[in-house]
Amino acid sequence: MKIKLDKVMPQPLASIKHSDKSIWGNEIELSPQKKILLNASSGKGKSTFATTVFGLRDDYSGTITYDGRDIRTLNVDDWTEIRMNKLSVVFQDLQLFPKLSVRENLLLKNSLTDTYSEEELKQHLTMLEIEDKWEQKCGLLSMGQQQRVAIVRSLAQPFEWLIMDEPFSHLDEENTQRCLKLIDARANKINAGFVLTTLGDDHNFNFDQELNL
Amino acid sequence: MLNKLLFKNQDRKQLVIAIIGAFMGITFLITSIHYLIKVNEFGEGEDILGPNTIIVQKEVSNASTLGLSKTDFSLNEIEKMKANHFIKDVKPVLANNFDIFFKIDDPLVPPFSTVIFIQTVDPDFIELDEIDWNWKEGDEYVPMIMPRDFIVMLNTFMSANNIPQVSDDLAKDIKIVFELSNKDNSQKETVKVKIVGFTSEVSSLLVPESFMTYGNDKFSDGSKQKITQIMISGEESKFGLVEEMLKKRGLESKDSQMIVGRLKSMVGTLFLVVLGISIIAVFVSGLVLIQYMQLLMSRNAYEVRTLMRMGHHPKKIIRMFFVYFVKIFGIVASLGLVLFFIFKFFLDDMFSTGGLYIGTEITIGSIAALLIAYLLFAFASYRTATKGIFNEY
Numbered sequence: 298m299k300i301k302l303d304k305v306m307p308q309p310l311a312s313i314k315h316s317d318k319s320i321w322g323n324e325i326e327l328s329p330q331k332k333i334l335l336n337a338s339s340g341k342g343k344s345t346f347a348t349t350v351f352g353l354r355d356d357y358s359g360t361i362t363y364d365g366r367d368i369r370t371l372n373v374d375d376w377t378e379i380r381m382n383k384l385s386v387v388f389q390d391l392q393l394f395p396k397l398s399v400r401e402n403l404l405l406k407n408s409l410t411d412t413y414s415e416e417e418l419k420q421h422l423t424m425l426e427i428e429d430k431w432e433q434k435c436g437l438l439s440m441g442q443q444q445r446v447a448i449v450r451s452l453a454q455p456f457e458w459l460i461m462d463e464p465f466s467h468l469d470e471e472n473t474q475r476c477l478k479l480i481d482a483r484a485n486k487i488n489a490g491f492v493l494t495t496l497g498d499d500h501n502f503n504f505d506q507e508l509n510l
Numbered sequence: 511m512l513n514k515l516l517f518k519n520q521d522r523k524q525l526v527i528a529i530i531g532a533f534m535g536i537t538f539l540i541t542s543i544h545y546l547i548k549v550n551e552f553g554e555g556e557d558i559l560g561p562n563t564i565i566v567q568k569e570v571s572n573a574s575t576l577g578l579s580k581t582d583f584s585l586n587e588i589e590k591m592k593a594n595h596f597i598k599d600v601k602p603v604l605a606n607n608f609d610i611f612f613k614i615d616d617p618l619v620p621p622f623s624t625v626i627f628i629q630t631v632d633p634d635f636i637e638l639d640e641i642d643w644n645w646k647e648g649d650e651y652v653p654m655i656m657p658r659d660f661i662v663m664l665n666t667f668m669s670a671n672n673i674p675q676v677s678d679d680l681a682k683d684i685k686i687v688f689e690l691s692n693k694d695n696s697q698k699e700t701v702k703v704k705i706v707g708f709t710s711e712v713s714s715l716l717v718p719e720s721f722m723t724y725g726n727d728k729f730s731d732g733s734k735q736k737i738t739q740i741m742i743s744g745e746e747s748k749f750g751l752v753e754e755m756l757k758k759r760g761l762e763s764k765d766s767q768m769i770v771g772r773l774k775s776m777v778g779t780l781f782l783v784v785l786g787i788s789i790i791a792v793f794v795s796g797l798v799l800i801q802y803m804q805l806l807m808s809r810n811a812y813e814v815r816t817l818m819r820m821g822h823h824p825k826k827i828i829r830m831f832f833v834y835f836v837k838i839f840g841i842v843a844s845l846g847l848v849l850f851f852i853f854k855f856f857l858d859d860m861f862s863t864g865g866l867y868i869g870t871e872i873t874i875g876s877i878a879a880l881l882i883a884y885l886l887f888a889f890a891s892y893r894t895a896t897k898g899i900f901n902e903y
Binding site: 351353373374377380381382386392394396397401404405406408409410454 | 511512514515518519813816817818819820821822823824825903
């Protein structure tokens with residue numbers, strides 16, 4: 298799925314002066330299967346990018362298209378299908394269900410498409426060294442542990458794009474590398490691309506493209 | 511899991527209050543509708559005249575005996591009575607203006623004959639479902655409704671003659687004739703008569719209006735016929751007003767007719783009040799349940815929003831809330847129905863002990879009321895759930 302931003306300018310950022318290379322106010326294309334780094338300092342609109350491209354915000358000028366179709370024309374059924382099978386996301390605030398266990402959080406997502414078995418989900422947690430948290434309530438986990446759960450949850454569906462908004466902000470370098478490895482392997486396996494927003498660190502990963510704000 | 515996420519962590523106090531309210535409201539709703547229908551049905555089918563119908567005449571006073579006041583009704587008086595909102599209809603009861611002789615002409619029954627008095631009432635006042643109440647010149651039989659007192663008298667006569675008494679059904683097969691004649695007996699005609707029904711409310715034999723017109727045209731002496739009795743049909747549960755009017759106008763009726771009407775009117779009003787309270791109770795508790803649904807959706811706003819962002823279809827979440835509340839109302843309605851049956855068991859027994867033999871079968875109206883309440887609640891739940899979920903979209 299090709300995502301195109303045509304002179305998109307979110308209203309809250311309209312008063313800020315953006316560089317010529319910024320994705321805001323310019324024509325940007327996110328080509329399928331690319332691994333993209335979106336690098337910017339705080340307050341430049343990284344979360345705005347994630348939520349706008351994911352269709353949660355409508356307060357912008359310009360046009361965003363998926364495969365040439367203006368996302369403003371998508372209906373409820375279209376969005377449900379896209380969020381279930383084409384576009385996955387890791388929000389900055391993670392959006393887990395704190396009263397449910399890790400297992401329930403993951404299965405609630407996985408049950409939509411039956412992407413993984415419970416065993417495979419456990420293996421993912423093992424790779425990220427939180428397998429012992431399987432039955433623990435998410436609200437009781439540390440932020441770093443919650444970030445890893447949210448990453449595993451985002452992988453538990455088919456997708457063409459994975460948008461991650463500062464997903465490693467509470468992880469040490471070792472865990473970040475484990476997560477990146479898992480994400481990269483999954484993207485390669487299903488021929489998907491991803492966008493990773495960070496505060497400047499590229500985590501020594503070889504990105505196909507780097508965008509600025 | 512979705513159920514656990516959306517419905518497990520909730521403060522159920524408000525829900526329990528709404529459930530209790532709905533449960534009581536539903537129980538009283540079904541009970542009051544059921545008994546309202548039963549009370550209104552009371553007396554129906556037992557007599558050929560409608561249950562809210564009475565025959566009245568003016569009270570005979572010393573003045574009327576001396577000819578100082580009238581005992582007949584003018585058309586103006588009838589129209590005035592008809593104008594009252596609690597009166598369905600008023601029609602004159604017509605009597606014969608010629609001589610008529612009743613005669614049993616059956617080899618199985620000992621000969622019996624008497625001069626009688628016949629009357630006719632408007633067909634609108636007669637329960638004609640299973641009766642052919644038409645007559646025209648040349649027809650084999652004249653249909654006739656017989657006063658129940660008459661059959662009692664006939665049975666007493668038969669019993670005295672050592673002949674088996676007859677039931678209503680057998681009485682309908684007795685061969686009877688009317689001998690019509692004018693005052694000087696110069697003109698005579700015999701017609702066959704068939705009993706088609708019985709009444710406790712009229713003391714004379716009732717015949718179709720066409721037969722009365724035929725007899726009056728052919729055998730009367732030409733004198734003007736006076737209306738001394740009228741038939742009044744009152745609105746349901748307003749018999750008290752009818753009674754008040756009768757009193758005010760100096761009219762009288764058979765006591766049995768008045769008692770049934772008065773009783774039905776009182777019990778009907780009582781159940782109407784209970785029905786009104788029940789409707790309010792069901793409405794308010796339904797409203798509290800709907801409000802609780804809104805509260806639950808607003809408390810779960812984050813969960814609902816996140817589920818939709820994860821790819822759960824809004825319709826699926828709407829269905830979750832809708833089914834949850836419709837199930838609750840369904841359970842409440844079922845429990846209400848069970849309690850109604852328990853109430854019914856005791857109330858039927860109480861009515862029967864008190865001499866009110868009302869039918870024990872379930873009324874369709876009470877079940878329909880339950881269904882309507884359920885469907886209205888389901889509709890309101892669906893609309894509320896749809897609105898609430900799409901607010902979070």
